[in-house]
Amino acid sequence: MVDGLTQNWVLKLLSLVFALILWFFVMGEQKLEVGYAVPLELKNVPAGMMVANDVPSLVDLRISGPRTILMNVKPSDLSLAIDLRDLQPGVTSFKRLEERLNLPSAIKVTRLSPAVVDVRLERRKEKAVPVRVVFSGALAEGYKVTSLKTDPERIMVEGAESELKDVNEVTTEPIDVSEVRENFTLMAPLDYRGKFTALKSDRAVEVEVQVAPLVPSKPASNKDKTGK
Structure with missing residues (x-):
């Protein structure tokens, strides 16, 4: 039995090697x-x-x-x-x-x-637009805003020419003035969300707000009413 296993062992080994090479070749070509x-x-x-x-x-x-x-x-x-x-x-x-x-x-x-990839190229432009202050809440009863200033007053926006032509202002994030009775100054972040335009530099402006009591109107006198 041992002789049967050892006979032609070289041929059997070569057959095994050839089978392995063929298997790797077939698998590699899959x-x-x-x-x-x-x-x-x-x-x-x-x-x-x-x-x-x-x-x-x-x-x-x-x-x-x-x-x-x-x-x-x-x-x-x-x-x-x-x-x-x-x-x-x-x-x-x-x-x-x-x-x-x-x-x-x-x-x-x-x-x-x-x-297919489409690419639109546009000229990059700049534009200075005014700042509009946005308030939330209401002043204390009997008060009103008498003066409103921003520094700077205008902001530079840059970007795609087609979008920039429709940009006419930049707003601040809402400033809460609920129950305010006194003048105040603060830095207000700007609220701008352009798609192909952006603020060039400033991201906030200084806002100065002055308030004052409402002046009650004088009741009309009898003379005013009668015209005499």
């Missing part, structure tokens, strides 16, 4: 499909311009290919970059983004979403 969320980067925005539309920061990518090759693809190696150099204001559509991935030829892109 095709798989995997998905990644790939970062999208916009590069070289021209001076004096800005992107004025929503561009996805990630794209959905699915690729297929031999297992052995896919196993060597690292998520950190996958990225998409769109070069905006020398573009003029307006909308530019970028297609065939898969060609920017630099993948091995054996790997096929089965899905890329979005397949």
